[in-house]
Amino acid sequence: MPRILTAEQVAELLGMRPTTIRLWCSQNRFPGAFKIGREWRIPYESLPQEIRKYADEAAAPEAQVVAEAHIPAAFPIAPESGRRRRVTAVACQKGGVGKTTTAVNLAAAGSILGQRTLVIDLDHQCHATVAFGLDLEEVAESNRTIDRVLRDDNFPIARAVWPAWQSADVVPATVELAVVETELLTRMMGPVELKRKLDEYEGEQQWIFVDCPPSLGMLTLNALAVADEILVPVEPTFLATHGVTRLLATVNMLCKRLRTPPPVVRTVLTRFDQRTREANRILEELREALGHRVTDQIIHVNVTLSQAQAAGKPIFDYDPNCRGAEEYMALARELLSDGIPQEEG
Ligand SMILES: Nc1ncnc2c1ncn2[C@@H]1O[C@H](COP(=O)(O)OP(=O)(O)O)[C@@H](O)[C@H]1O
Ligand SMILES: [Mg+2]
Numbered sequence: 001m002p003r004i005l006t007a008e009q010v011a012e013l014l015g016m017r018p019t020t021i022r023l024w025c026s027q028n029r030f031p032g033a034f035k036i037g038r039e040w041r042i043p044y045e046s047l048p049q050e051i052r053k054y055a056d057e058a059a060a061p062e063a064q065v066v067a068e069a070h071i072p073a074a075f076p077i078a079p080e081s082g083r084r085r086r087v088t089a090v091a092c093q094k095g096g097v098g099k100t101t102t103a104v105n106l107a108a109a110g111s112i113l114g115q116r117t118l119v120i121d122l123d124h125q126c127h128a129t130v131a132f133g134l135d136l137e138e139v140a141e142s143n144r145t146i147d148r149v150l151r152d153d154n155f156p157i158a159r160a161v162w163p164a165w166q167s168a169d170v171v172p173a174t175v176e177l178a179v180v181e182t183e184l185l186t187r188m189m190g191p192v193e194l195k196r197k198l199d200e201y202e203g204e205q206q207w208i209f210v211d212c213p214p215s216l217g218m219l220t221l222n223a224l225a226v227a228d229e230i231l232v233p234v235e236p237t238f239l240a241t242h243g244v245t246r247l248l249a250t251v252n253m254l255c256k257r258l259r260t261p262p263p264v265v266r267t268v269l270t271r272f273d274q275r276t277r278e279a280n281r282i283l284e285e286l287r288e289a290l291g292h293r294v295t296d297q298i299i300h301v302n303v304t305l306s307q308a309q310a311a312g313k314p315i316f317d318y319d320p321n322c323r324g325a326e327e328y329m330a331l332a333r334e335l336l337s338d339g340i341p342q343e344e345g
Contacts, residue, residue, distance in 0.1 A: 003043065006041065007042065015241065015242050022040055030043075030046045030047065033046060087228050088231050089224055089229070090106075090210065090233065091232060092232050092243065092244075093214060094214060094243055097235045097270060098233040098299065101270070102233050102299070103209040103210075105314055105315050106209060107119045108166070108168050108314030108316050109328050110207045111165065111167040112329070115206045117167065117205055117209065118168070119171070119210075122222070123214075124173060124177035126172065128170065128211040131309045132164035133165075134172050136174065139162075145172055145177075146172065149171070149194075150177075150197070150222075157203070158202070160172070169205065177219070182218075184219075190222075193222060194210075194225065210226065231268060232267045233269075234270065235269075236269060244267055248265060270298075270299040297331040298327070299327050299328065302323045304322040304325075308324075
């Protein structure tokens with residue numbers, strides 16, 4: 001990031017009009033902003049912390065760099081297996097927005113609705129593994145993990161599938177996944193390693209969720225490359241729309257490189273607090289910017305959801321009557337009623 005920004009640069013960063021930024025400058029909302037001639041200059045340090053954090057992330061184009069360096073123009077893609085199943089990547093580069101909660105509880109809801117489901121834990125923090133009540137030590141000792149699947153050519157996904165809850169299964173992760181991510185960077189097939197393994201997988205599951213890490217690095221690229229559908233949980237905060245736009249740009253870039261049709265991208269508003277006017281404004285803004293891609297079902301703030309996660313149980317096991325359970329069930333129904341997503345024009 002440059003140390004001094006123009007009003008245009010700040011406007012671009014925030015997805016706003018430069019005139020608004022100039023107005024804010026004259027209202028002294030960026031302490032330290034000064035004028036050279038008629039143009040405002042805004043010191044980076046005078047931006048609010050949340051914006052600075054976002055700007056720093058935006059300045060590090062991880063996925064773009066990774067993909068461009070690692071995906072040759074004509075990339076050999078393994079043929080699709082004949083089996084038609086739905087693969088939903090739950091992705092967002094921001095942490096703590098509800099990705100894991102969404103993946104785990106949708107898989108559990110799907111299982112109640114008669115689907116065989118599978119969650120692939122693609123985050124070295126292993127939250128999905130823990131949310132299903134698996135013991136991390138036992139998982140690490142068994143070595144039947146996604147880390148091994150991605151690293152060992154002769155180790156198929158089928159051997160890393162653990163029963164989780166009812167007819168939901170999980171492919172667990174360990175902290176070692178962080179190392180695997182850097183190994184994948186040096187491999188020619190790095191970004192499509194998961195796709196290769198999933199194409200070979202003959203499992204029964206009809207609905208597969210990939211729980212992504214909070215970044216746009218190599219593991220998230222692997223998830224995007226296998227997905228028919230990307231579900232982006234967003235919190236109703238100031239920069240929500242901007243984050244989704246950036247993720248969409250990465251998805252489009254990846255699909256061009258892989259020469260695959262773009263998956264359907266849907267956002268779901270999570271941790272929504274109806275009482276705040278800000279949340280309602282952001283919901284409107286998201287619907288306006290992304291239209292039908294925003295799910296009708298919203299997930300409200302519900303502490304029972306975090307208690308269930310901490311207890312290692314899906315919400316339908318922990319408290320099937322709470323609001324979070326009702327809302328995730330409704331979201332699962334909404335997604336299922338759409339059938340397997342088809343590419344959009
Ligand atoms: N709707 C919700 N209401 C309250 N707490 C939630 C909700 N969704 C998620 N949480 C909690 O917020 C934290 C982050 O959620 P998580 O799903 O782990 O996010 P991510 O996977 O995006 O990092 C967890 O402690 C989780 O239990
Ligand atoms: Mg998570």
